[in-house]
Amino acid sequence: MTPLATAARYARLTWHLSAVSVHRLTEYRMDFLLGAGGLLLRVICQIAVIDMVFRQVPRIAGWHYHEVLFLLGFSLLPRGLDRMFTDQLWILARKLVQNGEFFRYLIRPVHPLFSLLSERFLYPDGVGELLTGAALTWYAAEHLDLSLSAAQWLLAPLLVLCGTLILAALKTLFASLAFWTTSSFPALYAANQLGDFSGYPLDLYHPSLRWLLTWLLPYAFTAYVPASYLLHGHTAMLPWLFVVTAGLVMLALVVWHRGVDRYEMTGS
């Protein structure tokens, strides 16, 4: 198959599998409401903290109130998209290697990573996160009277996509460690927790943390860098965004493949 035909096939499969997954939204309505409710509560708390801070000072590290809200909202877009399509990686990290069930992704005629992810396409929590993020971004943009240039409009979806890929790659990387350690849940959890920092201006943090979030676990490129570009027109880091995305995705795939190759199905 040509690469184009392969891509078309996977796009078609994603569409069909997502359609089937919509069942889950109705099947597990309570889960969905709980997940969405919990998420909303978290975002409200984050906004409350921001509110409180801005009652004391007009600007933080050069960021206005609505700019910070925009950043927070924007950070939820890649996070929501990532969660909508890669939530099964949590299960991989937690138990799929341990209990031997990973085998089933190796006996389907599709890429094992796709096969794995497809079991939780359109994960409800992710849908909620994406919608909340979109609403918050839109609300903040309205208040900022934000007007994007043509280039910014063009790049914005690409930036969200790159952010999603970075998050998915980080998750794949840490979840794949399970192939060596049978369970990598604590590592994945810790890495994911650090991602919460990405919803605030990086200028707030100590340079070492900023460096960590930019170059080691590059969450900065999922929200701070694109938001700085859209709000303030900062382009210095943009080329790096694409380099980091490509590099990280490749690294994650290499580690994934190494892991799959050494997979030994336990038990009978």
Added chain:
Amino acid sequence: MIVAENLVKEFRVPERKPGLLGSLSTLFSREYRLVRAVSGVSFEIPAGVKAAYIGANGAGKSTTVKMLTGIMSPTSGRALVAGLEPYRERRRNAANIGVVFGQRSQLWWDLPVPDSFRILRRIHDIPDAVYRRNMALFRDLLDLDALGNTPVRQLSLGQRMRAEVAASLVHDPKVVFLDEPTVGLDLMLKEAVRRLVNHVNAELGTTVLLTSHDMGDITAICDRVLVVNHGEVVHRGTMHELLRTADTRAVVFEQQGERDHAIDLIEKGLDGASAQPLDGGRIKVEYPVARWTARQVMSFLLDHFEVTDCVAPEPDLEMVLRRIYAGQVVT
């Protein structure tokens, strides 16, 4: 259709040392022990054959099946399934094969069974006609509709197994690997699964490799047998040949006369044979194959008793296997 050439699989198992100091030391330097699960297995299964892969626990059956399905790579040696090396070309191989691991699920855990089939149809690109034909077959034989819209994770083992077997056959695979496919099924459903596998084999020429602890599965499905012990094939041939390796066989008959006397007469007349009463007035005569033929035993019985019924049942597979595992017979 299935070829194994000197398949070897070794696992590295970390050695644990006793005591607290011991477990601390394993944190820094690990010592491994090599465990040879499969040692140089070779066999060939032609297309359309239904083969049983039999062996005691730990004989390396599952490990071999995992290499043949592409889940694991062999340490050395080579496997070919429908002309492909499964662990090198997993995706292309996956299109050719169907797999059931009785202890594990391959269905979509939190979706109802019909959704799993909708997905399988897409990822295997199953033509409409094939999909409809197979789903009708599964509905008929396995009563799949009865599973309704319950998510797979809430199904009982028996309900799930029906769906697992159907899922392994829905795309008309060239080869189907069945590892304990009737685990948790009642007699009726076991029958149904066996009938389905035989039907698919007869209609489509599907090659079957079955591993099971259920002798009923093996005798009802398989025409060829490979027996593995300690990671090596110790017997290969047809089911008939395997059963012929039995060193004792039996004749069961029914007669009019007095039983104790009859038993006495048989054990005296047929050197090395033993006789025991069964229920319903029947008598089972076990005789060493090396000394007597079934024909000789039967004519002896006909000469001495008023025989009203007489059968020579197939040797007991379990007994034959026990002898092979014990290393008494290597063929």
